Amino acid sequence: MSTTTTTTExxxxxxxxxxxxxxxxxxxxxxxxxxxxxxEKGENLQPGEITIAIKSTGICGSDVHFxxxxxxxxxxxxxxxxxxxxxxGIVVAKHPSVKTHEIGExxxxxxxxxxxxxxxCLTGRxxxxxxxxxxxxxxxxxxxxxYVNHPAVWCHKIGDMSFEDGALLEPLSVALAGMxxxxxxxxxxxxxxxxxxxxxxxxxxxxxxxxxxxVITDIDEGRLKFAKEFCPSVRTLKVEMGDxxxxxxxxxxxxxxxxxxxxxxECTGVESSISGAIHAAQFGGKVFxxxxxxxxxxxxxxxxxxxEVDLQFQYRYANTWPRAIRLLRGGVIDLGKLVTHRxxxxxxxxxxxxxxxxxxxxxxxxIQSMEEGEK
Amino acid sequence: xxSCTEVLTRKPTNLAVATNPAHEITILESDIPEPGPxxxLVHVRATGICGSDVHFxxxxxxxxxxxxxxxxxxxxxxGIVIKTGSNVKKLKIGDRxxxxxxIPCSKPxxxxCRTGRxxxxxxxxxxSxxxxxxxxxxxxxxxxxxxxxxxxNVSYEEGALLEPLSVALAGIxxxxxRLxxxxxxxxxxxxxxxxxxxxxxxxxxxxVITDLDEGRLKVAKSLVxxxxxxxxSTDKSAQNIAEEIKSALGxxxxxxxECTGVESSIHSAIYAxxxxxxxxxxxxxxxxxxxxxxxxxxxxxxxxxxxxRYMETYAKAITLVSEGLIDLKPLVTHRxxxxxxxExxxxxxxxxxKAIKVQLLDD
Numbered sequence: 207m208s209t210t211t212t213t214t215e216x217x218x219x220x221x222x223x224x225x226x227x228x229x230x231x232x233x234x235x236x237x238x239x240x241x242x243x244x245x246e247k248g249e250n251l252q253p254g255e256i257t258i259a260i261k262s263t264g265i266c267g268s269d270v271h272f273x274x275x276x277x278x279x280x281x282x283x284x285x286x287x288x289x290x291x292x293x294x295g296i297v298v299a300k301h302p303s304v305k306t307h308e309i310g311e312x313x314x315x316x317x318x319x320x321x322x323x324x325x326x327c328l329t330g331r332x333x334x335x336x337x338x339x340x341x342x343x344x345x346x347x348x349x350x351x352x353y354v355n356h357p358a359v360w361c362h363k364i365g366d367m368s369f370e371d372g373a374l375l376e377p378l379s380v381a382l383a384g385m386x387x388x389x390x391x392x393x394x395x396x397x398x399x400x401x402x403x404x405x406x407x408x409x410x411x412x413x414x415x416x417x418x419x420x421v422i423t424d425i426d427e428g429r430l431k432f433a434k435e436f437c438p439s440v441r442t443l444k445v446e447m448g449d450x451x452x453x454x455x456x457x458x459x460x461x462x463x464x465x466x467x468x469x470x471x472e473c474t475g476v477e478s479s480i481s482g483a484i485h486a487a488q489f490g491g492k493v494f495x496x497x498x499x500x501x502x503x504x505x506x507x508x509x510x511x512x513x514e515v516d517l518q519f520q521y522r523y524a525n526t527w528p529r530a531i532r533l534l535r536g537g538v539i540d541l542g543k544l545v546t547h548r549x550x551x552x553x554x555x556x557x558x559x560x561x562x563x564x565x566x567x568x569x570x571x572x573i574q575s576m577e578e579g580e581k
Numbered sequence: 582x583x584s585c586t587e588v589l590t591r592k593p594t595n596l597a598v599a600t601n602p603a604h605e606i607t608i609l610e611s612d613i614p615e616p617g618p619x620x621x622l623v624h625v626r627a628t629g630i631c632g633s634d635v636h637f638x639x640x641x642x643x644x645x646x647x648x649x650x651x652x653x654x655x656x657x658x659x660g661i662v663i664k665t666g667s668n669v670k671k672l673k674i675g676d677r678x679x680x681x682x683x684i685p686c687s688k689p690x691x692x693x694c695r696t697g698r699x700x701x702x703x704x705x706x707x708x709s710x711x712x713x714x715x716x717x718x719x720x721x722x723x724x725x726x727x728x729x730x731x732x733x734n735v736s737y738e739e740g741a742l743l744e745p746l747s748v749a750l751a752g753i754x755x756x757x758x759r760l761x762x763x764x765x766x767x768x769x770x771x772x773x774x775x776x777x778x779x780x781x782x783x784x785x786x787x788x789v790i791t792d793l794d795e796g797r798l799k800v801a802k803s804l805v806x807x808x809x810x811x812x813x814s815t816d817k818s819a820q821n822i823a824e825e826i827k828s829a830l831g832x833x834x835x836x837x838x839e840c841t842g843v844e845s846s847i848h849s850a851i852y853a854x855x856x857x858x859x860x861x862x863x864x865x866x867x868x869x870x871x872x873x874x875x876x877x878x879x880x881x882x883x884x885x886x887x888x889x890r891y892m893e894t895y896a897k898a899i900t901l902v903s904e905g906l907i908d909l910k911p912l913v914t915h916r917x918x919x920x921x922x923x924e925x926x927x928x929x930x931x932x933x934x935k936a937i938k939v940q941l942l943d944d
Contacts, residue, residue, distance in 0.1 A: 279876050326856045334856030334882065475875075489693060489701035498879060507871035508644050510887050511842075511862065514701065514755075517885040519878050 218245040218259065218298055218353060224288040225350035225554040225573070227273040235554050238288065238351045245353045248299040256307050256358045257299035258315060261369035261580065263350050264292035264377065264545075265561040265571045267402070268498075269342060273558060279501070283344045290350030290573070291317040291342040294364060294372025304358045313361040314372035315349055316379075316527050317341035333383070333522040340522075352551060352575050362527040364535075368581045370572055371534050374407075374541045377570070378530045380496060381407040383523035385415065388469050388494040392416035395465045397458055399483055400473035401429040401442075403544060403570050404496055408471045409437050410539045417469075419462045423454075423479070428567055436543050445479070451506065454482035467491060475499030484509055484517070492516045544570045551575040585675055586663045588624050588944075589613065597653045597718035598922040598941065600638040606926050608919065609651065615664075616722040621672050622664035623680065623728065626737035628717045629657035629745070629913075630929040630939045632770070633865075634709065638926060644869065648711050655717025655941075656682035656709040659731065659740025669725045678728040679740040680716055681747075681895055682708040700751075700890040707890075719919060719943050729895040732903050738940055742775070742909040743898045745938075748863060749776040750898055751891035753783060756836055756861045760784035763830055767850055768840035769797035771938050772863055774804065774912060776838050781805045782906040789829045791822075791846070796935050804911060819845060823852030834858055842866030851878055851885075859884040915939040 222245070224238030244250045245257050268278060269289040276283045294314040297307050307313070319339040320327050326334030341356075342348030349356075364372045381404065390396060396417040398409050401424035409422055422433050423443045430442040441461045445454065459466050466488035472480050475497025483493045484506055493515060510517060533539045546569045549557035554573050561571040595611045616622040633643060634654040641648045658680040662672050672678070685702035687694050693701040709715025716723075731740045749772060758764060764785035766773050769792035777790055790801045791811045798810040809829045813822060826849060827833055833855030839847055842864025850860045851874055860883060878885065901907045914937045917925035922941065929939040 279880065329857075331857050331882070336856075475879075490698050495875075495879065499875060501874065501876045502872050503875040504870050504872045506869060507844075507866065508869040510885075511865055512644070512889050514698075514887050514889045516887075519882050519884075521880050521882045 218242050220352060222351055222353045223551060224347070225290060225551070226286050226288055227283060228286045229276055229283050231273060231276060233273050233555050233558055235552060240353055240355055242353070245299050251299065251301040251355055253301055253303045254357050254359065255301050255355045256297050256304055256361060258295040258313060258354050258356060258361060259298045259575070260293045260295040260349055260351060260354055261574060261576050262294050262373040263290045263573045264373045265290070265557060265573065266292055266377070269348070270558065270562045272342070272344070274562065278498070281343050285345065287344050288347035288350055289342050290348040291340070292373045292376035293349040293354075294369045294375070297361070298353065300358065307358045307361065307363075312364050312367070312369070312372065314364050314375045314527065314531070315341070315354070315356055316360045316362060317349065317376070318522070319357055319360060331524055333524045350551070350554065350573060362531060364531060367531070367535055369576065370545055370581070371541065373572065374544065374570070375527055375530045375534065377403055377407050378534070378539070378541065379523040379526035380404060380520070381411045382526045382530055384408065384471060384494055384496045384520040385411050387518065387520065388471065388492055390415050390417055390469055393418060394468045395462055396420050397467040397470040397483060397486055398422045398473060399470065399479045400424060400497060401426070401433040402473065405473035406433060406436060406544055406569065407541060408473055408496065409433060409440060410541060412471065413437055413439070414533070414539050419465065421458050421461050421467070423458070426564070432569065451478065451481035451485040455485035458482075458486040469494060471496060473497050477503045481506055484515055487513065487515045489513045490515070492518060494518045494520065496520045545572050547571040549573050585624065585661045589663060592719060595718060595720045596919045597714060598655065598919060599651045599653045599714070600648060601651050602641055602648055604638060604641060606638060606923050607651065608922055609653075613720045614722040616666040618666045618668040619725055620666045620722045621662045621669055621725050621728055623660040623678060623721050623723055624663045624943070625658050625660040625680070625716060625718060625721050626943060627659050627741040628655045628941050629741045630655070630925060630941070631657055631745070634715070634717070635926065635930045637711070639930065643865070646711050650712070652709075652711045653714030653718060654709050655715035656707070657741045657744035658682070658716040658721070659737045659743070660721070662728070666725070672725050672728060672730070677731050677733070677737070677740070679731050679743045679895060679899065680721070680723055681727040681729060682716055682744065683890060684724055684727050698892065700892040717941060729899060731899055735899065735903050736910070737942070738913050739902055739909045741940060742912060742938065743895060743902070745771050746775045746779065746898045746902070746907065746909065747891040747894035748772060748888070749779045750894045752776065752838060752861055752863045752888040753779050755886070755888060756838065756859065758783055758785055758836055761786055763832060763835050764788045765826055765830060765834045765837040765850065765853060766790045766840060767837060767846045768792060768864060769794070769801045770840065771912065773840040774801060774937060775909070776840055776863070777801055777805055777808060778907045778909070779901070780838070781808075782901060787830060789826055791826065794932070800937060813846070815845075819848035820852050822849040826853040836861060838863060840864045844868065844871050847871065848874060851883055854881065854883050856881045857883075859886060861886045861888065863888045912938045913940050917941050919943050
């Protein structure tokens with residue numbers, strides 16, 4: 207139901223600012239496009255585009271990594287670059303060609319702009335699009351701005367869902383994409399490696415899917431405590447750094463009442479954790495790696511071979527927003543507790559410092575550009 | 582066909598080919614075994630030598646399986662039933678059979694057997710996996726349930742080749758290969774070759790096969806003329822080799838059946854694969870740990886999957902051979918008697934011999 211609420215600001219009243227990094231690893235808030243004037247007049251929009259006033263954006267580990275390290279694999283920060291790709295907001299302008307969206311509608315942004323012509327696009331796996339423009343992957347400017355122009359087709363309507371929940375649809379999409387390909391079903395025994403944001407969102411998903419038992423691991427006691435509060439039925443395992451993969455596996459299986467996990471959702475990308483998951487998995491099981499990590503890893507080949515364990519990987523997502531929206535709106539999954547810190551867009555540098563500092567205990571740090579009373 | 586039992590009189594000594602911790606090939610004599618109530622005594626007429634048999638001989642171990650004393654080799658066998666145990670219900674003297682060398686426990690309490698993954702049964706008795714003696718012998722008693730009748734138009738040599746064919750079929754079945762799918766096969770050894778024959782019968786197209794050895798690629802081409810061959814040179818990078826593979830295939834690979842188990846070959850396979858494709862590894866390598874290009878596989882959502890032995894493949898393998906869809910006859914390049922075991926194993930382990938499948942025959 208589309209309503210114009212009196213508290214929601216649809217007229218652009220502030221200058222557009224964005225959160226920038228550069229090859230020198232600086233981080234600052236500065237002027238951004240589209241300008242406030244362009245937004246007011248609805249000018250400089252491409253056919254099919256709308257302007258969104260971004261209300262909430264979550265910080266992702268990749269944003270922090272682009273700032274600190276300046277690259278992820280072949281994606282390199284070569285110039286000033288705007289970060290952020292987990293956003294929701296409100297439509298404040300649209301190109302005349304857009305018939306599907308109205309000013310004032312609340313939307314979540316799917317950051318990929320695909321070509322629709324390559325084989326991955328044509329076969330429904332558009333996360334593999336050969337020519338994708340992905341917001342926040344250099345050189346494509348990200349969503350951490352007050353106003354962003356984006357194709358309407360990639361702006362999903364969220365109705366009365368909060369903007370924060372709308373922003374959480376992106377990490378939820380990562381977990382959902384992994385879950386669907388991993389084929390987790392009711393009653394499966396599941397191991398989740400890593401209790402960071404992705405591990406926790408994955409935990410929520412596998413729990414909702416009826417996995418039992420579920421074990422979650424982490425090196426950090428604090429994160430495991432958070433996981434237990436977030437999902438009381440989960441079994442937590444603190445990883446001891448000196449343990450061999452075999453010892454890790456033994457502990458996981460013991461904690462699961464002797465049941466080897468059918469599926470291991472590996473959300474750290476760390477070599478020792480992946481090896482441990484491989485040893486824990488049942489014969490014919492799956493280790494599904496959502497985490498990213500080093501370019502090369504060493505893995506126990508003979509173990510994989512003699513146990514017929516599938517090793518699979520997840521890269522972004524495809525066709526997940528509608529499902530994610532249904533799950534959050536229907537209350538099947540509740541990710542609200544994951545937002546631990548909130549900052550204004552103007553305070554983004556502070557937000558990033560908190561996100562990057564493990565001691566702060568941040569899970570999802572949200573950057574907001576909202577008026578009084580807006581959610 | 583009681584004429585098949587006359588061998589018991591003609592050859593009253595059992596001969597078994599074994600290896601030992603001193604890395605010798607020995608021929609051990611023993612009495613002819615009595616079949617148990619549910620077993621049949623088989624006069625083994627043909628046994629193929631597998632790479633694992635050679636490996637046990639030369640290296641004394643594969644992973645945690647170690648040769649600590651005399652251990653009979655061989656698990657690719659076919660023969661004729663010459664005696665039946667008191668409870669044997671289906672098989673009769675004179676039945677020609679292929680021997681399935683892995684006998685799982687089949688108990689309801691076994692998760693693997695109960696869920697149809699008997700190749701993973703932790704209590705499996707696999708003949709030739711130490712300390713269980715293999716089937717490379719003249720007389721072998723085997724559980725009736727794990728002997729498969731072969732029709733008259735399937736020879737003993739082909740019957741013995743049903744085992745490596747089973748490995749290929751198990752991999753192909755789980756890989757999801759379909760009619761019209763492009764396919765890359767790494768390795769043109771016995772497993773690569775049977776995989777090629779099966780994939781050809783399954784309608785994979787186009788098919789590329791790789792190998793270090795030009796001779797092996799020629800054999801592949803002679804068996805399946807439409808296959809595209811790529812000779813691997815070890816001084817090229819995995820990425821360069823991947824380009825050659827893609828060029829020969831005319832596209833990025835959708836499925837790679839990796840039949841070498843060699844790390845560098847697996848790297849090339851990963852680099853040659855398209856987004857969302859699969860590298861399916863049948864080969865067992867010599868290293869227990871591998872290093873893989875993780876972020877490349879991650880960005881490309883490449884599935885890396887593995888095959889361990891086989892389950893419920895014999896009926897299918899027999900049908901495919903008997904119906905003429907797969908012709909295994911050309912694969913046997915060397916034939917020896919049991920008494921010639923030393924020469925047989927040397928032929929199987931010396932590249933200059935240019936062997937595909939070496940078999941030991943006993944009449």
